[in-house]
Amino acid sequence: MTQPIYRDTWAEVNLDAIEYNINQIREQIPQHCSVIAVVKADGYGHGAVKVAERALKSGAEMLAVAILEEALVLREAGIDVPILVFGRVAPKDAAVAAEKDITLTFFQKEWLQEVKQTSLPQTLKLHMKWDTGMGRIGLRTDEELKEIVGELKDQSNVQLTGIYTHFATADEPGADYFNMQNERFDQLLTTFEKVWEDPVAIHTGNSAASIRFPEKMYHYIRFGISMYGMYPSSTVKEERNIDLQQSFSLHSKLIHVKQMEPGESISYGATYTTSDYEWIGTIMIGYADGWIRKLQGMDVLIEGKRMPIVGRICMDQTMIRLDKEYPVGTEVTLIGRQQNDMIEVDEIADYLDTISYEIPCMISSRVPRICTGE
């Protein structure tokens, strides 16, 4: 049952854009290559279940999340395709994953040994992670690989179904580091193929790698940020190898409008003082919604025109300097398009000196996500 929505602030998630972006990448990558839709962090803040369902309808064949809890949410929603967990799940919780047919990532021999001691309700599927230069998780050397494969062969309650690595610089200019990671991957793959005969799914590329180097992709790509319509970096955006549509937008409505006299102040700390007679509007969004205080001074759109946020952003409310009087209830767009202007997620990210990934993720669960294009 969907919860009733009483507040005048909401995020819109355009599911048609998810489909459009998947179609864009599918045209780019080789035919033998499929899409893993990355829906961790509640679908990068868009809503994992709805995005996952649409991604699967659009041709994605698998899903990926960061933690076991996120995979369980998808299973509870009735999604029955393969789901890969990127992070390390404690061996004691492997039984939960096995029961729900959730694929886990592993890279430590000791992890396998512990899982061996665990009673699993059915075979646990595993993808092995190789660290070729990200320096985060994964085995790194031929020796580690041979040891871990030896351990795997000795184990009957698990099945190796995939191997993968992750690129650290695929979104940056130049390709030297990317090529070095590919070479390390190929080296490990040569060793692996000498000691392992069964077929496994191989995947290396994220959005940036699949957009920039589609010919280097193996059986799957792990498509995250660009499925949501954002470019992984300005480098990838400038190259424009594919066209993307931003799925996420953020809106509110004026709940109060007043004219203030010259010399009056607004909000905590009285950091903004009117210099003339000014129309000031209030909207119900604040830092508790993830609309953080550093966004003071950023523009919003009203009737397609830009107007600035003035005074400190409060926990639940934000004030805007209007160019004239507007009726209470007028729509305010904080992210997204209004008429001929658009505030892209990238613009907010640049203003905050961060990356687009962070923006929809930081809009808290207090802001309802309303899907369009269902």
Ligand SMILES: Cc1ncc(COP(=O)(O)O)c(C=O)c1O
């Ligand atoms: C292992 C792994 N693969 C794929 C992705 C998706 O990356 P992107 O959102 O840049 O497509 C991520 C995201 O951080 C990841 O951690």
